[in-house]
Amino acid sequence: MKKQVYVNIFLETGLRVDPRITLIAGESGLSKEIKISEMNRPGLALAGFYDFFAYDRIQIFGLGEAAYMKQLPPEQKRNVYEKFFSYDILCCIFTHSERPDELFCKMADENGVSVFVTERKTTNFVGLLTHLLYNLFAPAISVHATLVEVFGIGIMLMGKSGVGKSECALELLERGHKLVADDVVEIKKVDEVLLVGNRTDILKHYMEIRGLGIINVQDIFGIRSVRNKKRIELVASLEEWDDTKEYERLGLDENTYPILDIKLPLITVPVRPGRNIPVIIEAAALNQHLKKLGINSAQQLDERLKNLMEKKNG
Amino acid sequence: MVKREVKVTGDAGVHARPAMMLVREAMKYECSVKLVKDDVEADCKSIMSVLGLAIIPGTLLEILADGADEEKVVNNIVSMIESNFSMN
Known part of the structure; x- marks a missing residue:
């Protein structure tokens, strides 16, 4: 009995993954199916290293990723985001209430990638999510x-x-x-x-x-x-x-x-x-x-x- | 083992009374009788198990029986479902 899990799982109240999570962009990406119960920190990808980039996992943006994105000069920012969204990204979650900039949200909307923000700290959120996903995918x-x-x-x-x-x-x-x-x-x-x-x-x-x-x-x-x-x-x-x-x-x-x-x-x-x-x-x-x-x-x-x-x- | 597929018609699905009819029929026989909906299996001799499947109209149901009189019980259950539990 294999259960199908979609990105909108983060918004389903009955599951209470995290009541402090909100969707800020990419509503059309909610119907994407989560096939792998793992996560990825996209720091290396944002910095330009795309070998082994696990785009089909849940992307977790912590304080480091958010800070890197903030300091990027505007012209470079567009290139970085374009390259990032050229992959079929599953979904993005920003921790520590770090909202991404407007350009990121706009491109997420265009590419149908859901972007969420949570108040939780990265470690705390990852722990919570690991537990939930393991449960969902458990035999x-x-x-x-x-x-x-x-x-x-x-x-x-x-x-x-x-x-x-x-x-x-x-x-x-x-x-x-x-x-x-x-x-x-x-x-x-x-x-x-x-x-x-x-x-x-x-x-x-x-x-x-x-x-x-x-x-x-x-x-x-x-x-x-x-x-x-x-x-x-x-x-x-x-x-x-x-x-x-x-x-x-x-x-x-x-x-x-x-x-x-x-x-x-x-x-x-x-x-x-x-x-x-x-x-x-x-x-x-x-x-x-x-x-x-x-x-x-x-x-x-x-x-x-x-x-x-x-x-x-x- | 006998296996047959049947589509649940009518507009009410298998609610309490039809479920009871299915269980009563299955209980008459020694063999095991199972209902399968979307890979979820239910024991047709247990009312809770059948109700738990939440068989809504339009569901494609698989009926499995194994043991003595398996052919007979499957045929009877299929015709019960096809006749919409004689409620028409």
């Missing part, structure tokens, strides 16, 4: 699952339709935990080791409960019961109890579930009438906290036993 998939936050741990409940994912989430909400997404989780790989699950815009915090229909979780349980996104740290696979299958009894071996090449810890929870699944999920979340601190209950018990045996033998 993503949509998964049939329910994502909840239990004691601060993002747990993805998976399993066939009708196994009780939503009912489990409902009970967890009742116990004060949070719902991120029901039934459809959009997962983004925002880092080599980090998966973040999002709700979809349309489904928001609605969920379907068999027998009740569609309910609005935020209206029923209040604002503290919902989250828009959450890092996924554990996958709990709910499945109908199968007498022939061996379920985990020790917890010494860690099973994993791969999503976008990242292996997440997996627990398989067999469901049977009368089994309190939400309590198991809560315990799994707390156990996950312990594991993060390097404490493994199964190993602890095993070591106690081994110590005891050594004493008896010795």
